Amino acid sequence: MKKLWENYSYALVLLAVSLIFSFVAKAQLNNEDAYITVTIEEGQSLWEIAEVFASEHNFTENEFVSWVEKENGIIGEMVFPGDELVIPVVAEQMEPTQIAGAER
Known part of the structure; x- marks a missing residue:
C-alpha cells in the first residue's frame, strides 16, 4: 500500500x-437562476414585471428588462396582452406564476 501511495500520490x-x-x-x-413563464395582462409593461419580481432575480430593473428583451426577442420594450x-428568478424562490396586473 505504501508503494502504491508513493507511485500514485499525485494522481x-x-x-x-x-x-x-x-x-x-x-x-x-443548483442555486443559480431558474426561469419561469409569465403571461402579459392588459396594461402591463416590462418595467412593471421587473418591479413585481424585483426580489426574485439578481438583476437591477434595467438589467432585468434588457435580459427579458434579449431572451424573448422583444424590440423596444413592446409587449402585448397574451x-x-x-x-429569470432565483431557483430557491421559484414557483409557477401567472401574474394579473402588477399584483402577484
Missing part, C-alpha cells in the same frame, strides 16, 4: 480534488 490527490470540485460546482449550478415571456 490520487488530483482525483480527490477533482471530485470535491465537481460536487461544489454541481451545488453552485404574450408569454420567460423571466
Whole structure:
C-alpha cells in the first residue's frame, strides 16, 4: 500500500480534488437562476414585471428588462396582452406564476 501511495500520490490527490470540485460546482449550478413563464395582462409593461419580481432575480430593473428583451426577442420594450415571456428568478424562490396586473 505504501508503494502504491508513493507511485500514485499525485494522481490520487488530483482525483480527490477533482471530485470535491465537481460536487461544489454541481451545488453552485443548483442555486443559480431558474426561469419561469409569465403571461402579459392588459396594461402591463416590462418595467412593471421587473418591479413585481424585483426580489426574485439578481438583476437591477434595467438589467432585468434588457435580459427579458434579449431572451424573448422583444424590440423596444413592446409587449402585448397574451404574450408569454420567460423571466429569470432565483431557483430557491421559484414557483409557477401567472401574474394579473402588477399584483402577484
